[in-house]
Amino acid sequence: AQSVTQLDSQVPVFEEAPVELRCNYSSSVSVYLFWYVQYPNQGLQLLLKYLSGSTLVKSINGFEAEFNKSQTSFHLRKPSVHISDTAEYFCAISNFGNEKLTFGTGTRLTIIP
């Protein structure tokens, strides 16, 4: 069985401050890693993914995540957040060659003006 742990259910951050959302996973096989974002009253959107290659992956809106195999982590970071980043962020994994996603419980990011 595999699992994803997001220890922080809520993270309040001042506008323009940096943020890190933590994600750890457990799996007996190699996995792909994802961050999805859910804006209020909407469905989920893919923010970024790690399949192979460079362990640092970046999104178009300034987020980045680094795959750390030894620590089984895939933390999400942004150096300076904006009000528009207010959302719930979900970390997820899937087995190689498989589209089935296992999600974490989510982290609600609240930006304080």
Add this chain to the structure above:
Amino acid sequence: NAGVTQTPKFQVLKTGQSMTLQCAQDMNHEYMSWYRQDPGMGLRLIHYSVGAGITDQGEVPNGYNVSRSTTEDFPLRLLSAAPSQTSVYFCASSHDRSYEQYFGPGTRLTVT
């Protein structure tokens, strides 16, 4: 493209009633799936399909049925609704091996 559409947006059922949640996509995606989202539990996979005529169970399939007669549509049926099925239901689709799922806007279901 409309993307992934879901109907209805809201639904209230009484215990024991049945209903079908509709999901359609116009991107010719092979893979489609249904998740439920509950507070503090993230999203859990109910059923999925890798193509027309092929479906399989996910993590929490009990009480739900699916079929996939066309590439575009993937309805989710609740056979006899129970309060434990109160949740927000999301449909998603993707090209096989693209590892980028597109989610619909969700259906909020309340069972009383």
